[in-house]
Amino acid sequence: MKKINLAVVGATGMVGRTFLKVLEDRDFPFEKLFCFASKKSAGEIVVCKGKEYVVEELTEASFDQDIDIALFSAGGDISLKFAPIAAAKGVVVIDNSSAWRMDPNVPLVVPEVNPHVLKNHKNIIANPNCSTIQAMVVLKPLYEAFGIKRIVYSTYQAVSGSGVKGVYDLEEGLKGNNPLSCYAHPIAGNCLPQIDVFESNGYTKEEMKMIDETKKILEDDALKITATAVRVPIFYSHSESVNIELEKPFEVEAIKSLLSSSKGLVLQDDPANGIYPLAASAAGTDPVYVGRIRRDESLENGINLWIVADNIRKGAATNAIQIAETLIERNLI
Template sequence: MKKINLAVVGATGMVGRTFLKVLEERQLPIENFYVMASARSAGSTLKFNGKDYVVEELNEHSFDKPIDIALFSAGGGTSEKFAPIAAAHGCIVIDNSSQWRMDPAVPLIVPEVNPEDISWHKNIIANPNCSTIQAMVALKPLDDKYKIKRVVYSTYQAVSGAGVAGWKDLENGMKGEAPKKFPHPIASNCLPHIDSFLDNGYTKEEMKMVNETRKILHNDAMRVTATTVRVPVFDSHSESINVEFEKPFDLDELIEVLKNAPGVVVQNDSAHNEYPMAVTAAGKDEVFIGRIRRDESVENGVNLWVVADNIRKGAATNAVQIAEEIIKAMNE
């Protein structure tokens, strides 16, 4: 197998460090490895596969050396500036920010859902929003089988989705300290407010879920709405997803479809209080689905409870899986 040169941009952040962990676990065939971050973190060291790597400052010349794939998680502004520079040098960028997601020239990829879209990249590939990724793993097999007509998302999102500052707000808030990241206390509280508000009354996070769902499932006419809520949980996003289909379904068959879907673990035994939970999904790469029940208020509706680790499957693992698909194509 051909070995690759790989860089992690934003390597010292929460997702960046998880990139390193997931890359180690999945043992990608890496020849030369580079870690990059802002000037603030440059010069520090990170351990990868038992070896210390000095963090390089990201600049206009970072991609003058041969790099095959770069995993970016350094914010939209950094991606906007440096992803095109990397791409111009022949490096394939897998970007975790929202910068490129809705660009029609950039594929938006969940490997279990639309890996075929990788083929038309122009050296930039977008990683979807964390809350969208886990929803897509759950919805794609159902869309294939029953054709989705409408989706209603209600999310319960962990503070780690807001980075280290979000995590600290919950940690410090439990000690009675005032919030620094969120506009209100998150300890013992729920905030129906993720990202900034838009003119239509939705938040950016809600519209990301709406627009990214349509793009990934190749259906611009799909009816989608969302309410996203920050909850006092450290890791793993939970989602209540209400789906209405064009076609009728048998509930037992629908559950079997999910059981056989890639990346899915069904936990749906209410008699034994078995259902997905944030504490059990944390640290894992699968998407957990339970509380599967017919929506009796419409003709062809179902309710799902979907939980996944937002830093792993919702960010780092999904990006590394995209890299694996690219490496597989390189070796064909």
């Protein structure tokens, strides 16, 4: 794999620091690394592959340097402003915010699922929502083998999905302080059936992201999808109960065999011996884990799945870096 010059935008944030860790873990082949953040964070030192880097303030001139790929995780407003600037200067932006996901001209990519859309990139590529990413790795092989009529998502999402403020609220809540710096209610010892703001249809923005992004990634606007997204008091890894109505009849063992051989997936399905995906076990790892696979006996061709992944790694940093790897492997940069 050829070496390229890489930038990390938002390098001092939770996902930004995980970018640096995943680059190191995967031995990503960069020649030069540029680290950008806000004026407040400029001058901080970050480390990747044993080397220290001084964080620079992000400005409109930042991309005048020789940069091939920029990994963005600095929020939607920053992405809306700076991604087009970088793209116009020949930099391929892989953006972790929601700013570009539903733009019809921007590929929304999970590398195990739809790498073919990368060939149409115009220097901006969107990383899907963390909860969408892990679901797609499981749903795509099922969609191809059996067809899908309907999906019911129920998610149990870690506080790290809210960034450092969500982690702070849980840390302090576990001490009995219960601050409300991030959430409308205390998160410690609680489950909050609200992630992001409510929209006019009664769904939250997070729930609509899952619905809309699933249709875009699977390239099927006719899919019937509903979702309920819940914030739970754990630090890392999102868990999802997914109920699917397939188009074709199936055998449960055939589903297990298919998923066990699918890229990016680890099958953990021996409930009699207490083996199924766990948030604590997934934390700090890159695969998507699937288990509790069983027929939905209330519905013809229905099946239930339990899906778990680290939301900061596979749900954000790792997926973005896998996109970068795919661009290099396919000579798309």
